[in-house]
Amino acid sequence: MRKLVSTGAVAALAMVPALAFGEQASPASASSAVQVAAVTPEMQKLIEAAQKEGKVEVILSGQVPRKLREAMPEFEKKYGVKVNFQTGSGRKHAERILAERRVGRFTIDVWLGGANTALVQLVPNKALASFPELLVDPDVKDQSKWYKGKHHYTDPEHRYIFTWGASPAYNISYNTKMVKPDEIKSYHDLLNPKWKGKIVSWNPSAQGTAASSVPMFLNPKLGETWFRRWANEMKPVIVTDARQAAEWVAIGRFPIGLFGTATQAEVLASQGFPVAGWMPHPMAEGEVLSASAANLMAMDRAPNPNARNLFLNWALSKEGQALFIKIGEKTDSLRRDVPNNTIEAQYRIDPKGDYYVPFSDPQYINQQDEIIAKLKKIMSEAGYR
């Protein structure tokens, strides 16, 4: 009887947002279009255990995860489990959490954020739990619903860092009054002497740009040679602030911005500046899917293990993913049955697109540090520290 009441309550709670708000009124409206799957006994058991724990401790680090704060009330409403979230620098959270764990304190259940910190700090310290075993919902476990028919993990063992979203990577921003998109169809066009001294960029060896620069380094059509020529021959101006770089492109101080300037350029474009953050055509060297911070991780020795597992299953459900991409705005879900018309076309994954998928490439995962070190050397030899 109690089980029946509980199941009914869950279903009713799931419908509340859809009934209470119109399509535009709440992020939750994304879930209104999604049918809630039937709850299996195993899931029901998990819900009840999670409700007994009452709360889940979540880290939201990085741009997209920070926005996902707005999604948390939906989980709370649906399951009656409180989400205590912390935002801020993933690196700082990692340092603190690892120090805590060393003295036997286990305070975090779930981590949403960038893969790099997790790969370098959390995985080697065995701070993450093996993910596949924690998936209970048959709908989430079904890999056929995901991009290329599989779950994607950005770690060498394919079990700790679940990558749930991605979008085509845009590395170039440009002033629309100074550059015609046709002038840049290939990255090799950026080596044209006419752009010498006219490119402003973030340092490609900086952590914030690695997701863009490392795939380019691994691309046999570009590789080390391209970076050496770019740094030495084109004399780019390197800055440490993407906003500063994008503003300089927007006001025409530099016609082209590279590495990490695209997001800011799009904000500027929306404010009426003559700048664009993405090329209207794919680059000749091929397109890359970038996961950015769209990763989900389960902490090992979580203080609320059932609430953690429930959160993971909810986050990867069709409903959770629809909510995540609507709120995240610039990331498409790798779960292919999720309607992606809530995000702009340039961020959607084209089902027919031929993308290089770095987060599924062992070479990318295993050699990232090595490549960043090489990029640092190239930049240093060209006089950029």
Next chain:
Amino acid sequence: MTSAPIAAPPSRRFQWPAAGTFVMMLLILFFGFYIIYPIALIFIQSFNAETVVLGKYELSLINWQKAFTEPGTLESLWNTVFVYVAYTAVAFPVAVLISWVLARTPIPFSRGLEFMFWVSFMLPGLTTTIGWTLLLDPYFGFINVAFKGLFGTDMVLFNIYSVEGIVFAHLMGNAISQKVMLLTPAFRNMNVALEEAGRVSGAGRLRTMLRITLPVMVPPMVVVLMLNTVRMFNSFEIEQILGTPIKFYVYSTRIFNLVREAEPPLYGEATALASLTLIIILLFIPLQRWLLARRQYTTISGSYKPGLIHLGVMQPFAFAFVALVVALLTVVPVLTLLGGSFMTRAGFFQATPTYTLAHWQTVFADPIFFRALSTTFIISISTAVVSPVLFSMVAYILVRRAWRGRAVLDSIFWFSAGIPGMLSGLGLLWVILDTPGLNWLFGTIWILIIVAILQGKLTSIQMFKSTFLQIGQDMEEAARTSGAGWLYTYFRIWLPLIAPTLVLLGTLNFVLAAGATSSVILLASRDTVTLSLLALEYMTTNVGAAREVAGIISLVIVAMTAGIALVARWFGFQVGVRDRGI
């Protein structure tokens, strides 16, 4: 023949050490544990070949080797020293002159002008720099564009993206304001009788200032200069914004990059680089002792006579000069912060819409904002109240008591500047978590209060020391002889005399506590996020996208600090010694 009296054999009975020895021992143990232990932990890690995050240890010199053999290390060190010397060579004499004018002459709005230097110090350095780039960017800076248009030339008036620009940005940041803030109360403690004696002997105003006023002001001036020098490697924001595009790299940016940019953070290499500060400190400690022991610097004695010196026809010029500096130091950053907060994109009138309230709405709609405001207020007000009292007592012991161990205690405080906050914060985290009896503090507001209170220890203690050196012992002795107890003496003699310094350091520590990031970022929990951490998050997580929002949070911090400072100054004037013009 008389025999010499036989000396009684020395008593072999155990004698309890004097109470002072116990107090000193306790102080050394407490501050040693808090200051030296985390630094030692960080140092030990610098000899670890493994990265800190892996929790393994392999003894090695590799971090030190890498840190000092990396290309560009020596060049960046030279650049740092060059920039520091350049802006200090301008800032220090200017600050001394302004402090003297504010404190020793009847300049109109003296207190108001002094307060504006405090406001300048409260403003975030990053905002000030960005404000000046909007004016002096060679391509779109308002001043340069106006100059080009006015004179029909392609030349720019001043390019802020240059070494001169970096020096200028430091001057417009805290380089002048912090020194004026610290030196003015010391100049107010000057005994006008000494200056009158100089004038009676036929010396002019300038000669009196150079031969009488400045020599007796050596303790505070030396302290201010030393405090700035040991923090030479802590400044990186200006160089990062203005230096990187012109390939001008400084030492502090390298330390910053190793800690904040490298993944995982390379604390070992960063510690090795930062250790140069310890060498400076080792040179400074004996130098300061020698300087202060050379002569007596008492300016306030039983015959103390506060008073001001009129500058005659120079008075309006002095006022104009101080007012101009105040305008430069405050108007641009305040306009950038306040004006920018109502603009879609601060400084860009081309943006559509140009003006908006969206950033303010973002701040007030942030569920963390009000909690962070309350946390920040509690931490900062506790710091402002506790730290001046605590550190004035420690400084009193260091200057007025002949207890053994003073040199050790004083050195401990100097060594606290040996490691930048971004490194010592991690050491402190380890200490708090690993020490039984202390780890309950972790995640509570109490640990943030303790860290905030102790954050301003070096500046507070050194400034109080220099104040106590200015005050003669005769007044305390007279009060004691008249039968006054310690408390009565403290409130009737000491408090009025050190009130300006108490207010100053209370406010300074309030500012430091409200703006603390590196020292508290690892210790703050979900429930104890402060405004400065929230501002930092807006600046970094959104890759600078929410600079206007971070600016509003900074404005809130400045408004809160200025309000507290005004109340504190009013209180200080009520209990302090008043000036009289002559």
